[in-house]
Amino acid sequence: MASKVLSIEKLTRRFPSGGGVSEISLEVARGEFLVLLGPSGCGKSTLLRLIAGLDRPDGGTIEMDGGASVTDPVYRDRVAMVFQNFALYPHMSVFQNIAFPLKLRKVPRSEIGRRVAESARKAGLNLDLSRYPRELSGGERQRVALARALVREPDIILMDEALGSLDEQLRAGVRRELKEFQRRTERTFIYVSHDQLEALSLADRMAVMREGQIQQLGTPKEIYDHPASSFVGRFVGEPSMNLLRAEVDRDRLGVSIAGVRLALKPPENLSGAVIIGIRPRDLTLKPCEGWCAIDVEVESVEYTGATSVVRASMAGSEMTGIEVVAQVAERIAPGENRRFYFDPARVHNFEPETGKRI
Amino acid sequence: MGAAANGAGMSALTQRRTRAALEAARWILSALAIIAALVPLYLLVKQSITPELETFAWPPKWYPHHLTPAHFETIFAVGELRGALIRSIGVGVGSAAAATILGAMLAYAMARGPSGRKIGFAAVSGTRLLPMISVAIPLGIALAMLDLYDQPSAIGLAIVHCAIAVPTAALTLYAAFAAIAPEIEEAAWLDGASPLRIFLSVDLPMARGAIAAAFVLCFILSWDEFGFALLLQQTNRTLPPLLYYYTTFGNVGPASALAVLMMIPAVIVVIALGPVLRGSTLATGTR
């Protein structure tokens, strides 16, 4: 890992109404794109606001490399933030918006002009800088906000769901631009999102959060391939991972799901129950050597273009309504009885009580 | 008996009659409102441009027979009026500027914190309970001790008008500050601005429309105020006590001319600022 730019130690912030974060520790590397991902209320925005210094923690520390703590005045100079609604100053032109941080720092006039122009260029802002925010499109406002954040050359740029207010069509393009922008400017980005697809595509590393804690921190690939908990497994990836409760057979040669036996070797040191996780795209209709099979009755099919999302219920089980979701390329019709195959190596095992990966 | 039973019990004919009666009542009330507003105003304007003899005749003349600019000439020729006009404008502008600044401070604190809101509303409604006369008499004595009583500059009156206009300004500005998203302030803070700088560079410019409205309302409040002006400027009068003085001493012509003069800015502003004005009027039940 490259040199670290920010370290967070046992950070706690509680609110009377609930929510917040507890005992979070995290190190952020210089130049990385870190995404904080989680459902609403998981504490990701609280964490971001604490890092920004907009809110004060009840306990723990946040330090910039070099030792500046979040309460020090110099810390504020080194972080910038892009808000969800961009928070542009409506009474200032684009130029004045971007120049505002410099004006506050009493930067000489000629240098302000130069730096605003440079920062606008880096943010991909090709428009008349004397226009006002209300005359701009969502994408343009986003770039103005980026340029304003960049102009004072912060170490870290924080973004709070900053693509959330753009429409779907624009987002993919802006996402690509943002990633490109980060690479070009070599800044550290901390980006809050509730959209796992956005997180996977943007992040160098991502932290998946739940109930005020980081459940897993890693590269998108690590998180997708080796989710640390059933929650992470289910939250990341679309359609969501199948989580099936299974009993370990007495002979430890297989597991059963509601009476249906699978030739799946249970994890070591575990007796009783296990949660097995299978991603929908790991289920196929083609048999393969050494793979497991489950029989299902197809209930619904959602055609999504190249593949279809199939919802099916397990056949032959003692309980009804055990749902399995698969993503397959073949044509399937509701009501058909089919057999799904999967590679035992691609099965994720989780503890039933804690949800932790085994 | 419920609404349905009551209504259903009414025959279609009775309903039609009720509607006709209501329609008539609507017309009568509208007509009365128009008469009550326009006829007296017409008579005032008429008095200001006709010789006093027409007003004092019995019965008084209902429409002008001779037109004369004499009354307006009189009031402008008399030094007292010029002094009062300048004084009224000075007190109005000075007190409105100060009240807008103080009101903006109070409104901002009210909009940005629950404790500020409580204290602000307490201050605003608390001072409303004080009768003018209970304040004006001892204040007159206090101003006399400070050598500020009945000054030609009317500085004492300006201070009082500022204090009574602060609630009006604060209530006019409160909604404007409350409407500013907190993210804008947070963005400014991260950009390196101090809280005072945020207020000056972000909140004030964003609320400039409401600030202009607050200033104008406070000016009109001072321009119209009669009680304090009467008690505190007994010889160096502003326009309202001057008009009272003219009226009580029977100078119908000049009094009417002065009344017309005083009315013009107030009427223009109140009609033009109607929607803005409503906010603070509704919150205070006064002007």
Next chain:
Amino acid sequence: MNQASRRLRAIFIAVPSLTMVAVLVLPAIGGLRLSFDHNGAASLHYYREMFRDAMFWRALINNLILPIGSLIVEFAVGLGLALVLTARPKRSRLVEVAAILPFAIPEIVILTLARYLLMPRGYVNAALVAAHLHALPWISPSAWLAMVSVIVVDAWHVTPIVMLMLIAGLETIPPELYEAAALDGAGPIAAFRYVTLPMLTPAIIGALVLRGIDALRIFSTVLVLTGAEGVPVLSTYAYGLWSDSQLPREAMAASMILALLVTIIGIGGLAAARKWAPRQTGLA
């Protein structure tokens, strides 16, 4: 961010509040002290003197009758106008401007005008005579008719405020309620009785409290129409003692009775408003 901005907010509350206290409250407290100070000793002397003055009792009673009368007139007319203006989707601009006009005109101008209308050889009497009726002493001191005149003139100036407050209340009533009532067979009177009135009650209470506090302080109307002692109220009684008789302590005693009256009724009213109409009075 919090600490510095909290300090700023504290300053922002303190400066205007202290200004208002210094200019309005401190003098009132000084006046209170003055009214109890008889030759350097604390005493009820001026109050005792005042209670022996028949004029004071007239002023006190008038100070209750006139505001109540004025409130009745301004609410009856204000509600009527509010209903007229909101009855149609498209408001008559002429009626609206005419209805707001008396409120736009400075109080002293309204009063000057009223004086010319009501004086013995004024326009009202001229109209009466023209209609072969008797002229009446509209603003003669001490006449009961003068009280009616004061009530009507006072209401004339402030009715538009009441109207605006009630229009604001009427605009919050969802139109579906009227449609539902009409479908249930309610005629216009039943709709008013069972929909408008109950929905408007908070607005009426809020307006009543705010207007009531203001009405108790009645001063200019009485002074301009009838002089300080024609139909005395506490304010004009105090004003007369101070301005004409040069008796500041007696004047302060009278004005303190008024302050007490306003405070008691005001606090009671504000408490009632807080309970029944928090939104209308900004007390939520």
